[in-house]
Each structure stands twice: as C-alpha cells, then as structure tokens.
Amino acid sequence: MNDDLVRTESLTKVFYDESRGEVMAANAVDIACAAGEILGLLGANGAGKTTTLRMLSTVLRPTSGNAWVMGHEVRDAPERVRENLGFYSASTALYPKITPRETLRFFATVNRYPARKVEARVDDLIRRFRLEAYADTRVERLSSGMKQKVSIARTVAHDPPVLIFDEPTVALDVLNAIELRQIIAELRAEGKAILFSTHIMSEAEKLCDRIAILHGGRILATGTLNELREGTGLHYLEDIFVHFAGVRDEAEAEVQNVTPGSRA
Ligand SMILES: Nc1ncnc2c1ncn2[C@@H]1O[C@H](COP(=O)(O)OP(=O)(O)OP(=O)(O)O)[C@@H](O)[C@H]1O
Ligand SMILES: [Mg+2]
Known part of the structure; x- marks a missing residue:
C-alpha cells in the first residue's frame, strides 16, 4: 500500500459551464499506482481522464479530495510534485x-x-x-x-520516477504505437510508476497491469484484467467496459425517470 508513488483520495473536480451548469468532471476518484506498475485509466470521451491526470500533475486545482505524488501533496507542494x-x-x-x-x-x-x-x-x-x-x-x-x-x-x-501519459498513442500509426508501448513497458521495467489513459480496449489489455474504468467522472471498477473478468464473468475488456458503463447509464436513467431505450 505504501509502495504507491501516486495516490488519490476522493479526488473531485467540478467545472462550471454556462450552458451545462455544474459539470462533475471527476467525482471522488480513488486510484493508486506503485513503482514498476502501469495503471490504465480506461474511459470514453468526456469520462474525466484528462481532468484527473491534470489534477495529479498540478495543472488543475482539485475542487475537493486530494492527491499525492511520491508523498508530496498536489496542493501543498506542487513544485515537489512536478519535479517527480x-x-x-x-x-x-x-x-x-x-x-x-x-x-x-x-x-x-x-x-x-x-x-x-x-x-x-x-x-x-x-x-x-x-x-x-x-x-x-x-x-x-x-x-x-x-x-x-x-x-x-x-x-x-x-x-522522473512517476510518468503520466494522457492518451499518448492517439495520433500515432500502428507501428509507432507499438513502439511507444514497448518503450512504456521498458520504463515500467526500470521501476517507474506509470499512469496511462486510453479509450482503446486492446491497448489497455496489452499494456496495463491494472485497469481503472472511469465513466462519468467516477471509477466504476479497478483490477487486473483477470480480476475484472472474474468479477463480471466476461472475457473481453470491451464487454467488461460496457457492462460497467452500461449499468451505470441505466441507473442514471432510472434516477431521471427515463428508460434507456427512449434516449437518443
Ligand atoms: N475547462 C472546462 N470547463 C468546463 N467543463 C470542462 C472543462 N474541462 C473539461 N470539462 C468537462 O469535464 C468532463 C471531462 O472531460 P475530460 O477532458 O476530463 O474527459 P476525457 O476523459 O479526457 O475525454 P477525451 O477522451 O475526450 O479526452 C467533460 O464533460 C468536459 O466537457
Ligand atoms: Mg482527454
């Protein structure tokens, strides 16, 4: 537990947007990443990946909750965090x-x-x-x-000991993406703690030691691929993702008294 080089606790960011009102971009996010580990942040467009990673790297100030990099708190010691x-x-x-x-x-x-x-x-x-x-x-x-x-x-x-990559392969061709994943795996072997965000299922499956499924600003599940498989009875990460994200959307529709089928 204390081997974690990165840790967040109820990390939350609320944006205010004129047309949408309050936007819960990150909602009580708890993640952790140890040395020699790649934690994948898997989420669709707008899930809150960039917001979460920007708070961790001190670019954005959290609305509430907290985050630490190498034991340094993002709000109290932003210079220390950035050095690391x-x-x-x-x-x-x-x-x-x-x-x-x-x-x-x-x-x-x-x-x-x-x-x-x-x-x-x-x-x-x-x-x-x-x-x-x-x-x-x-x-x-x-x-x-x-x-x-x-x-x-x-x-x-x-x-630095901690590396945060927000969708690093997004505009790369297949060969460059493969090469970059190899480089990231080498960095893991050197003992770096690596946070890696993606919306690409196969990439998360291939590269990440643990995967955190982020949807609507919330972490819906975290585990190794095998743990996620055992927890859901599903094999493919895509099905596991839809299982969690779909269940969440249905619950929200219920709250809003709308049936999922009737939504656009
Ligand atoms: N500066 C901002 N002001 C208002 N809302 C914002 C701002 N930045 C992000 N958001 C909102 O926060 C939510 C999460 O956005 P974020 O960029 O973190 O998602 P993402 O998972 O990185 O998505 P993508 O895969 O498209 O990069 C979205 O609803 C987005 O519109
Ligand atoms: Mg993003």
Whole structure:
C-alpha cells in the first residue's frame, strides 16, 4: 500500500459551464499506482481522464479530495510534485524553431537533470524513442506523429520516477504505437510508476497491469484484467467496459425517470 508513488483520495473536480451548469468532471476518484506498475485509466470521451491526470500533475486545482505524488501533496507542494513526474497530454507544447535534440537538452536541463550527464541522456532518449532520423531537424518541419514522439520524450527527459501519459498513442500509426508501448513497458521495467489513459480496449489489455474504468467522472471498477473478468464473468475488456458503463447509464436513467431505450 505504501509502495504507491501516486495516490488519490476522493479526488473531485467540478467545472462550471454556462450552458451545462455544474459539470462533475471527476467525482471522488480513488486510484493508486506503485513503482514498476502501469495503471490504465480506461474511459470514453468526456469520462474525466484528462481532468484527473491534470489534477495529479498540478495543472488543475482539485475542487475537493486530494492527491499525492511520491508523498508530496498536489496542493501543498506542487513544485515537489512536478519535479517527480513527467506529464504528457495533447497540450504538451514544443518550440517550433529548435530541433528535437535541443528540445530534449532544454527540458532535461530546466528540470535539473545533472548537467554533466545531459548529453548522454539526450543521446539515449533519441535512440530509445527512435528519433535519430530527424533529431537535428527543426520541430516545425516534423509530421504530427514525429512531434508527438518528441513531446513524449521531452516529458521523460529528466528521468522522473512517476510518468503520466494522457492518451499518448492517439495520433500515432500502428507501428509507432507499438513502439511507444514497448518503450512504456521498458520504463515500467526500470521501476517507474506509470499512469496511462486510453479509450482503446486492446491497448489497455496489452499494456496495463491494472485497469481503472472511469465513466462519468467516477471509477466504476479497478483490477487486473483477470480480476475484472472474474468479477463480471466476461472475457473481453470491451464487454467488461460496457457492462460497467452500461449499468451505470441505466441507473442514471432510472434516477431521471427515463428508460434507456427512449434516449437518443
Ligand atoms: N475547462 C472546462 N470547463 C468546463 N467543463 C470542462 C472543462 N474541462 C473539461 N470539462 C468537462 O469535464 C468532463 C471531462 O472531460 P475530460 O477532458 O476530463 O474527459 P476525457 O476523459 O479526457 O475525454 P477525451 O477522451 O475526450 O479526452 C467533460 O464533460 C468536459 O466537457
Ligand atoms: Mg482527454
């Protein structure tokens, strides 16, 4: 239990939106992730994945509840939290006028990777993420998939113990997605605690040690694939996901006195 490098307790975010009113983007989320473990956050569009991961990485302030990274509380010690994690999401930005090599050098340095080891680290990242062919081409000239790989590499440049990847394979082709999953599995073998969000069932099945099913801001189930199978009597993750998400939607429809079949 205390091996968890990341932990949340009733982590909640309520947004206020003019047309929708209060939006419970994350509703009492409890998750934990240990060293050498990949926890998958599996959820559909709008489930609350990005919101949850942004609170963990101190980009967003929780409405209530709490979260810790390496024992540091996200609200009390945001600098400590940021030192200890790498966060990739679709909004991770790159400087267009510099090269991937310069990008990695920059982010390793500003995040205080030991100066005398930076060059070796950058070389290692270029090799590991297979950026060799375009390591010295300006970022603005790269394809979107290439930029995405550079963005992910830059979030891990300072070698933090906790890695948070929000849908890191989303715009990658099949080969690059496979390659990235291999890299993430290697990082797990090095002892990183990895949170990985996806809406792709096969990806969660292949990569994650445990899967947390997030739907409508709530964690509906957490377990290894086998535990989820045993709990539901279902084999495929897609069926397990629909089992939980569907049951939840029916319950909500009942509360609203609407029959599921009558909904658009
Ligand atoms: N800044 C905001 N203001 C209002 N509502 C927001 C804001 N950010 C997110 N939301 C709402 O919170 C809910 C969860 O959104 P979130 O981006 O966390 O989902 P997600 O699981 O990452 O979805 P996706 O797979 O589409 O990336 C959605 O209903 C979304 O509209
Ligand atoms: Mg998202």
